[in-house]
Amino acid sequence: xxxxxxxxxxxxxxxxxxxxxxxxxxxxxxxxxxxxxxxxxxxxxxxxxxxxxxxxxxxxxxxxxxxxxxxxxxxxxxxxxxxxxxxxxxxxxxxxxxxxxxxxxxxxxxxxxxxxxxxxxxxxxxxxxxxxxxxxxxxxxxxxxxxxxxxxxxxxxxxxxxxxxxxxxxxxxxxxxxxxxxxxxxxxxxxxxxxxxxxxxxxxxxxxxxxxxxxxxxxxxxxxxxxxxxxxxxxxxxxxxxxxxxxxxxxxxxxxxxxxxxxxxxxxxxxxxxxxxxxxxxxxxxxxxxxxxxxxxxxxxxxxxxxxxxxxxxxxxxxxxxxxxxxxxxxxxxxxxxxxxxxxxx
Numbered sequence: 001x002x003x004x005x006x007x008x009x010x011x012x013x014x015x016x017x018x019x020x021x022x023x024x025x026x027x028x029x030x031x032x033x034x035x036x037x038x039x040x041x042x043x044x045x046x047x048x049x050x051x052x053x054x055x056x057x058x059x060x061x062x063x064x065x066x067x068x069x070x071x072x073x074x075x076x077x078x079x080x081x082x083x084x085x086x087x088x089x090x091x092x093x094x095x096x097x098x099x100x101x102x103x104x105x106x107x108x109x110x111x112x113x114x115x116x117x118x119x120x121x122x123x124x125x126x127x128x129x130x131x132x133x134x135x136x137x138x139x140x141x142x143x144x145x146x147x148x149x150x151x152x153x154x155x156x157x158x159x160x161x162x163x164x165x166x167x168x169x170x171x172x173x174x175x176x177x178x179x180x181x182x183x184x185x186x187x188x189x190x191x192x193x194x195x196x197x198x199x200x201x202x203x204x205x206x207x208x209x210x211x212x213x214x215x216x217x218x219x220x221x222x223x224x225x226x227x228x229x230x231x232x233x234x235x236x237x238x239x240x241x242x243x244x245x246x247x248x249x250x251x252x253x254x255x256x257x258x259x260x261x262x263x264x265x266x267x268x269x270x271x272x273x274x275x276x277x278x279x280x281x282x283x284x285x286x287x288x289x290x291x292x293x294x295x296x297x298x299x300x301x302x303x304x305x306x307x308x309x310x311x312x313x314x315x316x317x318x319x320x321x322x323x324x325x326x327x328x329x330x331x332x333x334x335x336x337x338x339x340x341x342x343x344x345x346x
Contacts, residue, residue, distance in 0.1 A: 043203030053156025074194030139204025253333030
């Protein structure tokens, strides 16, 4: 499907690995030792062959359609001998129909296996055999250094490969009530990042594409890039995901807020309609000052205090600055997964 483009990009990778920097401001540790050129080409060829396109139609009335749309497309990568595919979870959220597009342009129906709210990973399985596609090995972001050359691959009709560099490894807090302790940041960015796998030069899977970011370095200067969820987070939960369709860590309080950090304070940007936050009177523009009386000044603090409960349906007292008035509002949280249409299979 894309052999010439692939080999051209791999050749570029080898040039980059020899010392040409994509980001001249990278600090730090020297890049990891580079495998011989032929070994890199063979490893990345095998990795690329495991990448597929993922097309999804969400169920009628899906709540996630208001932000993600009903028709979604992205990528995934085969990680299991039975054809199990890892992708980013928001692609398959409330899915009614899932189709896999292979590199030989076959379209194969698939079913949802799991969605993990805590990490953001999604698992799907084709309903027919994926002939000639071998699972990729799982690597670790811990064995990479800023400056390392990586390959990002996308699937589907417009599938392609691109070379990028690791620029940062750090925690990440998302505006949608999401936090992970480790994330991979790369630059230059790829446009079709949703579910796209990123590989090291040994062809090992390092992470799954989640976002475009404007500050991949996490500090000045601001450079555009992508955030990938590292597969290190998948390894300890994979068995639970395939067995139950989710994880215990995903059963946590959800309020329905989109928030940002503003000068050491958490500001509400959007309130999901009919959510616990909306019912309690929280409004866009409010500042979240404390959770159950404990001060919060960052998204990470806010989320960790919110999630420090065994029961996802607990009541939470939020101290908010609403206009010029400080209020204490009681919010009855919910388990987010109970508010959405479950894909068949989970």
